[in-house]
Amino acid sequence: MALIKILYEDNHLLALDKPAGLLTQPSGKKEDSLEARAKVWIKQTKEKPGEVFLHAVHRLDRQVSGVVLFARTGKALGRMNEMIREKTVVKIYHAIITREPSAVSGLLVHNLRHSRMRSVTALPHERGSKPARLRYRVVTHLNGMFLVEIVLETGRYHQIRAQLAEIGCPVLGDVRYGGEEWSDSKGIALHHKRMEFTHPTLKTRVEIEAQYPITWPIHG
Numbered sequence: 001m002a003l004i005k006i007l008y009e010d011n012h013l014l015a016l017d018k019p020a021g022l023l024t025q026p027s028g029k030k031e032d033s034l035e036a037r038a039k040v041w042i043k044q045t046k047e048k049p050g051e052v053f054l055h056a057v058h059r060l061d062r063q064v065s066g067v068v069l070f071a072r073t074g075k076a077l078g079r080m081n082e083m084i085r086e087k088t089v090v091k092i093y094h095a096i097i098t099r100e101p102s103a104v105s106g107l108l109v110h111n112l113r114h115s116r117m118r119s120v121t122a123l124p125h126e127r128g129s130k131p132a133r134l135r136y137r138v139v140t141h142l143n144g145m146f147l148v149e150i151v152l153e154t155g156r157y158h159q160i161r162a163q164l165a166e167i168g169c170p171v172l173g174d175v176r177y178g179g180e181e182w183s184d185s186k187g188i189a190l191h192h193k194r195m196e197f198t199h200p201t202l203k204t205r206v207e208i209e210a211q212y213p214i215t216w217p218i219h220g
Contacts, residue, residue, distance in 0.1 A: 004037050007067060008208045012076035012201050014038060014054070017210040018068045020187020024059040034068055042072075058084070058091070061158065063174070066093070066192030066210045071200075079200035084155075090196040093150040093160055094139070096189035096218055097169040098180050100146055105137035108163045112156050118176060119162035132156045134163055139220040145172065147218050149193075160190060184215040191216070 008015035016034055018024060023033040039052045057069040057080045071077035083089050112119045113128040122129040133153035140147050146169075150160055158177075164170055165177035172189035173182030182189060194209045212219050 004034070004041055007210060008206065012071065012073050013080075013199070013206075014042075014070045014072055015195070015208045016068050016070070018060055018065055018192075020063055020065040020184065020213065023062050024068055025056055035070070038070060057081070058155070060192055061161075061190075063187045064190045064192065065187060065213050067195045067208050068192070069195060069208070076200045080197070083197055083200070087153070088197065090194075091152050091155075091192065092194040092196075093152070094191050094193045094212070094220060095148050095150060095160065095164065096172040096216065097146050097148060097164060098144060098172055099169045100141070101136070101138065101148070101167060101169050105135070107133065107135050108167065109133050110163055110166055112159065112162055114157050119156060119158040121162070121166055130154075130156055132159050132163060134160060136164075140218065142218045145218050147220050149220070161188075184213070187213075189216065 005017040007017055016038060018034050023031055025035045026033045035054060035056060039054050042048055042052045053072060055071050055077050057071055060066065060068055071080055110132050111122045111124050111129045112132045113122040113126060131154060135151045136148050138146050139149050161171055161174055161177050170177045170179035172179055173184060174188040175181060191212060196207045199206050
């Protein structure tokens with residue numbers, strides 16, 4: 001059976017803890033993915049005949065670990081997508097950086113555009129430029145490393161990685177954005193720690209949390 005770590009499960013939703021180095025969804029190539037593993041698990045444990053309905057509500061970069069939420073029904077998918085558009089879904093990330101930010105907390109506002117598998121800062125009028133906003137705070141520090149908590153207000157390509165790099169604080173292991181090398185060659189020190197939202201059918205408050213990877217050198 002495919003190896004997955006379940007954080008939350010019911011008839012409409014499935015939340016998993018994605019390890020760094022694994023794709024969220026199939027890429028079209030012969031590569032493993034969290035979605036493919038989850039479909040195998042559903043098919044085997046629920047004895048589902050035929051094709052399994054499972055769609056990612058959001059995605060994480062291959063190098064990033066943590067909470068990934070899947071919808072198991074069309075109704076749940078539609079309502080979760082609507083909540084994301086309305087910005088009522090809270091997504092909290094933790095990252096390790098090796099340079100102290102100028103302020104212990106703050107709001108970062110940039111314009112970003114996609115360029116050659118990276119996000120780069122741009123002027124508002126540039127083609128492809130989109131506003132990016134996040135809030136951060138330093139949670140703790142140890143041996144020259146700083147653990148920061150990030151709350152996304154927008155969801156741009158590589159947003160956290162690009163914005164932290166722009167203020168001179170790239171994520172540990174994220175050499176693409178100027179970060180220091182890390183012994184965990186599969187990933188970078190960026191983790192989707194917690195997700196909070198209203199259940200799409202039960203209307204109850206749901207909070208899902210993923211523990212830090214064992215390779216992390218500093219915990220909050």
